[in-house]
Amino acid sequence: MAESSPLYSELLERLKRAQLLESISSVMGWDEQVNLPPGGAPLRAAQCALLADLHHAVAADARTGELLAELEKPGAAATPGEAARLVIRWARRDHDRATKLPAEFVREKAEQGSRGYHAWTQAREKSDFASFAPVLEKNIGLARREAAYLGFEYNPYDCLIDQFDPGMTAAATERLFSELKTGLVPLVRAITAAAARAPVVVLRGFPVERQREFLREVTERIGFDYRHGRIDVSVHPFCSGSGEDIRMTTRFDADNPLDSLFSAIHETGHGLYEQGLPAEHHHTALGQAAGMGTHESQSRLWENQVARGRGFWRFFEPRFRELFPEQLRDVPTEELYRAVNEVAPTLIRTQADEVTYNLHIILRFELEKKLFSGALAVRDLPAAWNAASEELLGLRPACDREGVLQDVHWSGGMFGYFPSYCIGNMLAAQLWYRALELRPGLEEDFARGDFSWLLAWLRENVHAQGKRFDVLGLARHVTGEELSPRFLLRHLAERYGTLYGV
Amino acid sequence: MAESSPLYSELLERLKRAQLLESISSVMGWDEQVNLPPGGAPLRAAQCALLADLHHAVAADARTGELLAELEKPGAAATPGEAARLVIRWARRDHDRATKLPAEFVREKAEQGSRGYHAWTQAREKSDFASFAPVLEKNIGLARREAAYLGFEYNPYDCLIDQFDPGMTAAATERLFSELKTGLVPLVRAITAAAARAPVVVLRGFPVERQREFLREVTERIGFDYRHGRIDVSVHPFCSGSGEDIRMTTRFDADNPLDSLFSAIHETGHGLYEQGLPAEHHHTALGQAAGMGTHESQSRLWENQVARGRGFWRFFEPRFRELFPEQLRDVPTEELYRAVNEVAPTLIRTQADEVTYNLHIILRFELEKKLFSGALAVRDLPAAWNAASEELLGLRPACDREGVLQDVHWSGGMFGYFPSYCIGNMLAAQLWYRALELRPGLEEDFARGDFSWLLAWLRENVHAQGKRFDVLGLARHVTGEELSPRFLLRHLAERYGTLYGV
Incomplete structure (x- = not known):
């Protein structure tokens, strides 16, 4: 052997x-x-x-x-x-x-990544795309060179997607997104129209220390192991580290307690995946994450399917009220649940709800494709962004900070990463319905504060697999069906249909 | 060229x-x-x-x-x-x-350092020297092997001291410490007898957030550049990093505000030294610290000569009272100043005052010498420690946690480090008197909140020198005299003579 x-x-x-x-x-x-x-x-x-x-x-x-x-x-x-x-x-x-990849190229890319990040923070602050454009040109040039070094069959963009989600291609992503878009656009229209008629309560004045306490209790209860991880504060929430030492972050705003909570739960989903990878194999494919689409499926599943659901709130609402009695006195249960599931198109991706979020990703995917096919020049990018934003979200950025300069990814040379967010949303919904088939009483588990069946099932079927399956193979292996957007569309239709009668 | x-x-x-x-x-x-x-x-x-x-x-x-x-x-x-x-x-x-040093040895030592640290924390918690003894044997064996690889003239212990303080030897340290001990022992006796007759006020109930605010103001005012550093919390305060990114720590206790303050000022002294090393030369001897004795001289000078002095408190006392009006209402200025300069022998080095601290170091130096000459076996170490503690400090540890297990250094294989604390105390006093000769009005500067002359003088004469001088050469270069304990003895006699009339 x-x-x-x-x-x-x-x-x-x-x-x-x-x-x-x-x-x-x-x-x-x-x-x-x-x-x-x-x-x-x-x-x-x-x-x-x-x-x-x-x-x-x-x-x-x-x-x-x-x-x-x-x-x-x-x-x-x-x-x-x-x-x-x-x-x-x-x-x-x-x-x-x-x-x-020549060593010289690796060094150049690493240095440019850091320079690009600082150029972006400054450009974003001043909403000054012109100062960022040369950096973006340079980053795209490096990404093209990287794809050329690595080799590709049809399209340099395939090669970039494959870095983050091995096995995925631009064409496969295109097919999935096109089907998703067809179903999603009318659904978003119906939901946002209905949601606009039912304004959502605004939650204000939630002391940060108590928010911290609550999200610690929540993330621990759903299974995060704090002996092997911690949570801190950063401008943009993220999760890094390896299973033995997971570093998650969130951010706090006294007037937006749900943002910090759901950011933390999202990162906890990533953290649970990493903590579930077999520790003795962290240095090989047996103990490493399959790819970013699979990673995002884990964060999204806990954030959206679980933590925006009825069962979760049946269990946690009493404790939430106990910590914030004043702030929630005039907020009935149903209004709180509506606040958790508020749908409203926004210009900023990281503030988007679980429905319109996918449109943000489709927008970026379409622009990235064109940037790498040569159909779109960097200088025309802001206008293209604004037009796409208007078409997909019905909103036009007033300045580039609200548009093309909002995301960190391109500043560090990360092209082909965005699709994995939406692939993750699809896989999360698909996994969720499979889990419900196997255990129809999941929501009742959650209502008792018991998240162990779901976590154990994910551990066995997703986490413990390491890189055995790519994201398409994993969907097939766990659910018996090809990865498809219809589960996500079904989830959104069911949740928001019930909530808003659409 | x-x-x-x-x-x-x-x-x-x-x-x-x-x-x-x-x-x-x-x-x-x-x-x-x-x-x-x-x-x-x-x-x-x-x-x-x-x-x-x-x-x-x-x-x-x-x-x-x-x-x-x-x-x-x-x-x-x-x-x-x-x-x-x-x-x-x-x-x-x-x-x-x-x-x-063979690569295999370097790896073994690094791994043992980490294992030793964790063995020590457990042994210390249970006050169980027996479980730590094999680790200590192993560490001493590694240190002996290291000295043998590196080569030495008289004594493996020279080689260990030289690692932390290039140019110093066991014999030179011995001469300095012996002279210091002769002057110090009667002085400590006189001061502690006088101090015992004038009990010191106990400061209690200082909210940590306000302590944090105060020490941030203090450390910034004396010159620490927070664009290139930060301060956090750890069990044992320390300072690490390089001049562009200095990481200091302190610890907080609501019932011991002076401990966190003086720990922070001590680490700030280290931080100022690192920030004063020429940044363009951080990778060569021109921009690196001379050694740990010189490093400690910088932390001690700010902690003891400056921050326990009259001028410093004339400036900072009003702000201290503003932040803690209740806690200090019944504490007159003179009592506060006495609390800052409390002298009382203690079993624990890190809690020692600036007078008796030196005895703790002499104790460790004498034991380290014997461990490496072979005159003392590890199994006899606790008894030797307790006897020396009684002789030097007049106190006998009730358990090994209060004695031989109190310090982290030996657990990580750091032998020969302790002397630099005391060397630093001597150099600090020697530099201080030279600064006073050049600028007799230093205390008045401080009373106006102006620490810039002293910092600029240290920057030029100590920090900017990098490794140009070893600790003995630096004393000669800056003060025109050989390094000597008499300045430290003079400082202690003057400060505590005035305070207690001894």
Whole structure:
């Protein structure tokens, strides 16, 4: 068995080193967003570039290539089992990617990522796209070069999507999004029209310390293990780290307690996935996340299907009222539930509700496609953004800060990432209906404060799988059906149909 | 000039890489003490061991040796200037040390350091020296091996001291400490007898948020640059990071506001030193701290000479009272000043006043010397500690937690570090009297809230020097005299003579 061969052990040692370097980068990245004093930015950029360089050197090392070539030989003394074959296949993919990218390019990209981020924060503050445009040009150029180094069949954009969601292509995404859009646009119109007739209560004056207490109780109850993680504050909530040490963030606003709560639950979904990956395999494909679409399915499922549902609030509402008696005195249960599920198109993606959120992603996907096909020039991007925003959301940004400058992703050279948010929403709904088939009483579990069945089911069927399945394969494996937007459309229609009678 | 030769530039690139790795280790170490969830400890140990390994590989790299050999050639085309000669000399020292230590040893020591720390926290909690003894044996064995690899003339302990304070030896420390002890023991006796007759007011019920506000104002006013640093909370206060991103910590206790304040000021002294090192030279000896004795002189000078003095309190007392009007209502100015300068022997070093603190260090120095000369076995250490404590401090620990298990240093294999605390106290007093000669009105500056002259003088004479002088050379350079305990004895006699009439 390859599992016990010296060559395989040597490969594992090398993978462990690569994963340790990634985990160090992850702590440094978390620290950059949570703690870094402003004057420390240039030093941090240099530190991160060095770590990227070291990681690349380990991944591209010739000895790793030799080991892989030996282990892949069909007539090799050791016949690898299924698990080892998976490990070797992913190690090959990572090694090939690393050897295709020159070290100089990796360094340039890491440094540009940091510079781009700071250029973006300044441009965004002044709502000044012109100052950001050269950075974006440069980032797109680097992404094109990266795709050229890595190679692609049809489209450089495929290659970028595949980085975040292995197995996905622009064409497959296109098909899913097109079907989703067809069903979603009329649904959004009906829901927002109905929602506009029923204004939602505004929640104000929720002391931050109590919000913190509540979200700690909630995230612990649904299963986050604080012996192996923590939650802090950052401008944009995120989750990083590895299963042994998960770093989540949220943000607090006394006049928007649901934002901090749902941000925290969303990140907890990511954290639960990471904590559920088999710890002894964190350095191989057996213990690593399948991709960002799958990752987002886990955050969305807990955030939307679970925590915006009736059962969850039957359990947590009393405690919420206990912590905020004054603030909630004049808010009846049904109004609170409507506030949790408020639907209203907004210009800003990160403030969007679970219905219109998907339109934000479709907008970005369509623009990214055009940027990489050459159909859209950077200088025309703001106008294209505004037109798409008007078409999809019915809202036109008054300035670029509310439009094309709102997201961090492109500043760091992350193209092809956005689709995974929406893929995640689809998979979340699809998993949810499968779970309900297996355990129709899930909402009653939640109403008793018991989230253990759902977590255990996800642990077994999603988390424990590591990279065994890509996002399409996982949908098939767990639900027996191809990934499809119809579950998401069904979920939205059912939830908001009941709520608003549409 | 070597400064512009390609070989010298290549050397500098290599030194930059080494320094970046150190700065990453520093952030990871800070994070370990400030943020790490308990379950993340094994991962963090592996991360730190990898970073130590990478650093060692860079420092020991054969190409660095070749570059140094070329640059050191007397007939080389490039004749290095004074600055480059210093850089090369220190790079040689670091390279030689690295090549003398096998990579396997570096890894073993890093891993043992982490294991030792966790064994110590458990042993300390249970006050169980027996469970810690094997760890200590192992650490001493590693330190002996390290000294043997590095080589030493008389005594392995010299080699350990020299790690933290280049240029110092056990014999030189011995001479200084012996003179200090002779003067100090009767002085402590007189002060503590007088102090015991004048009990000190107890400060209680100081809300932590206001303490935080006060110490932020104080540390900012004396010159700490928060654009390049921050202060957080940890069990043991410390300062780490590099000048662009300094991480200080303190701890808070509502019933001990002076502890958090003086811990913060102490760490600010370290932080000011790091922030004063020339930033463009952080990767070479021109921009790195001279050693731990010099480092401690900076923290002690701000903590003791400055912040326990009359001028400082003339300026800050009104604000302190403004923030804590209730708590200080019945505390007259003179009583507050006495509380700031309370002297009372204690079993615990970190709680000691500035007078008896030095006895704690002498105790540890004498025991470390015996442990490394072979005159004392680990199993006899608790008894030796208790006897020395009784002799020097007049107090006998009731359990090992209050005695031999109280300090973290030995758990991580840090032997030879303690002396630098006391060396720092001596140098601080010596620098202080020199500053007073140059500017007799320093206390009046402070009373106006103006700390700029002193900081500028330290910046120029101490901080900007980098590693140009070792601790003995620095004393000579700045004060024109050899390092001597008599300035510290004079400072203590003057301050406590006035306060208690001894």
